[in-house]
Amino acid sequence: MRADEIRDAASQPRSPERSPRKSRGYKMRDAACKQFAGGRRALSVRSPHRPDTEHLRLLRLPFPIRLLLASCLLISCLSPSPTRSQVPPPAPPQNRPVALVGGTIHPMTGPVIERGVLVFDKGKITAVGPDVPVPPDAEVIDIRGQHVYPGLIDANSIIGLTEIDSIRATRDFAEVGDVNPNVRAEVAVNPDSEIIAVTRANGVLVALAVPRGGVIAGQSAAIVLDGWTWESMTLKAPVGLHVYWPRMTPVRAFFVFVSEEEQRRRAEEALRKLKEAFREARAYWTAKKAEGGHPGTPYHDVDVRWEAMVPVLEGKLPVFVHADTLDQIQAAVAWAEAEKVRIVLVGGADAPMAADLLRQKDVPVITGPILELPTREWEPYDAAFTLPARLAQAGIRYCIGGDGGAWNERNLPYHAAMATAYGLPRDEALKAITISCARILGIDDRVGSLEVGKDATLLVATGDPLDIRTQVTRAFIQGRPVNLYNRHQRLYEKYREKYRQAGAR
Template identity: 55%
Template sequence: MRNNSNRAWKESIMNTKNLGEKNAMRVDRMLTLILCMVMLTNNASQASEPIPAPKQKHPIALIGATVHTVSGAVIQNGTILFDKGKIVAVGTAVTIPQNTERIDTRGKHIYPGLIDASSSLGLTEIGSVRGTLDLSETGRINPNVRAEVAIHPESELIPVARSGGITVAAVSPAGGLISGTAAAIMMDGWTYEEMTLKAPLALVVNWPSMVYSPGRFMRMSREDWQKQRDEQLKQLRDAFAESRAYLKAKDAEKEKGIHYHDLDMRWEAMRPVFSKKIPVVVNANEISQIQAAVAWGEEEQIRIIIGGGRDAWRVADLLKAKDIPVIVNPIHTAPMRRWEGFDEAYTTPAKLKEAGVRFCISGDYSASNSRNTPHHAATAAAYGLAHDEALKAITLYPAQILGLEAMLGSIEVGKDATLMITDGDPLELSTTVEQIFIQGKKIDMQDKHKQLYEKYKQLEDR
């Protein structure tokens, strides 16, 4: 019995020892894996994440450039003086204070920073990685969703957009009937609070399709489609009616000093819409969609902007009469219908301009392609839109349409020192954006694309 007991005791000791060794090996492997991940993360962050710029601490003068004010005449051999984030002087005979940082920009061109009027920058990173997508919420009615709080300041796509000249983007949520509110986001900052220029900027509504188009992506019967469309329109109208009733009741409670209804953030978010402090961007492309959206806007007595607007030129008289602007996007796209010309989208801005409709041009909403916004404007210029108008369509016009004209869109005294220095025309593919300033802050121009270019350029020497 004693031998058996000793044997069992020894086996127990050996098993415990083996188990301890196995656990130690597992811990070692785990620590090694964690260390590798940390090292990879550090290397990646050091390589491609520029540090946000500090606030402007002293006056800066950009001297000797060709200054494209956009709102006025081009100034040859001009000087721009800015301090505390604001432009204080522009011209050829600017008095420069002694404590000013002087930057020689002879041979360069200075433009207002570009604005992408419809983007998902900061809300998406990699389309195939669900964890990097923060575009939409569940449900169809989400006016309380705020784009700015979901912004990822360390997105790799923001520095890339900056290198394309984008200094501010109107970032908006997507999905459902009422997606939420958009925000004007500056392309630099440590947090979303630092990056937010204006919020809320606009409420985003996606108008249901009004045309039955059976085919590859539409497999329901006409009756089912009509039922679905009518249900969506009813949901939209009911949401606005319910929010009006709620706000009326809450205002009455406040006036009488009583409390009856609980706070509902969905309907509280509608206050600036009904007071006309912010517009509603209605995403609509088809003729019938645009017509229905305009009629609905009048019925609700709200300010609307048409987003997309592929058929906007076909109802230009209506839009001009109601003074409803259009955010045209995208330009680089195929025709909506088989019988349309290949250049249908390319010529839309020129047609709207000729008809007297206010408009601006944005990219294709994709975060990774926001950098291509000036190329969309360039294509419009190649297909009938005057060059100066194409430039205004990505600077001054979006600022005016989105209520940012007091800060952005042109180079004028009193506006934000949000500028870009280039070696040529920003509507030309060969032009390089050499430096941008956002509210006077000199921005680091490094980005992932440049880093990869330098990396693979080394192969030339092998």
């Protein structure tokens, strides 16, 4: 049969008796397609009687655009209303002196002052003592029966770098890759975070925003918990370079699915990357110093990664090494001595076991959470509770850090309180979250104690901040009054009203 005959045969209509039987579903789909086609034709001629096909326009969009629109709709539905999730706005800069009169002042670097007076102006403390003259134009605040403390300092947190763990877009504390010394934590801080308002309501007014992830995570920044932008919140940046030391001993547990050989290989690879990064940075530093020193010396291109490590190699910035076990601590101290860099231990669960080494090398420790269970079967139940007291007895410089997160950093004073119940004197516990912390972070010239010339970053409370019953009634950051209203208080008022209405029925 020729090709033209085949085409003629195919074009002939099939006889009714040979027509395939159509199912009901097929007929319904066929009718819908005809209606849709008719709607398109009617739309093209602008017929007033065209079928209703407006609802199909979204389906004709490309799939990525449809996915984006659906995501935006979901987020808008799940997000709380703006009127209820808005963080209180920061106060303007201080424009007149303020005098806190009649309260008990706890300077942290001197004896307690009963019925004292504290005066601050333009964000700085100008006078503190029992008999201090009050400027005639000052705003006088009577705080009789209350106590004044410097703002508490959280030395290990991701406050401002995260909001909701289940939403990736709000988590900005880790970058891709294992070596990121150029990462700056302060530029990622979200001033409108609900966590900031919740944390400062309990007296924590200064925090160290710490990057996470990889071997060299980046540079941390000390921030105050009030401000319009990250620039206005930054107290000091950078504070130090953060290195996460790999585990030296394989973990054997039912929840670990990686073989011991693979764990050792990963640890060796992490250490290789760390040493290689410092070797590259030192070579870069040497090349940069040689620029222009001799005729014909070529100029070296700027590498932001190694440029960020130059202050560390010069001894201007410390390296914060996150390590807990004894073998990690010993390896980190030996590495620091070989690289000729200053280090600060973060975590340090086994630091008392290396007390002689840490004391000899003058390595301070920022403890991990005190409200913590033992990590080994053979450890006593109070291993974490007694850690600050054991560090103090060993003569090691230390401060108490929070749990390293964000939402629970408001509980920082209660970590110190638990340490007082297990051997740490109360005044030492208060120093561990104020002046001792400020000294280790290198911000003691600004915060940590109530002294003339320092920032007026302080809190007024009904009692001891370590007592869970104490209420913070006022707070000032660099002389600005801080609005203590927060999400926790809003929810408390909401559900109190619920039960008030239920009781009225």
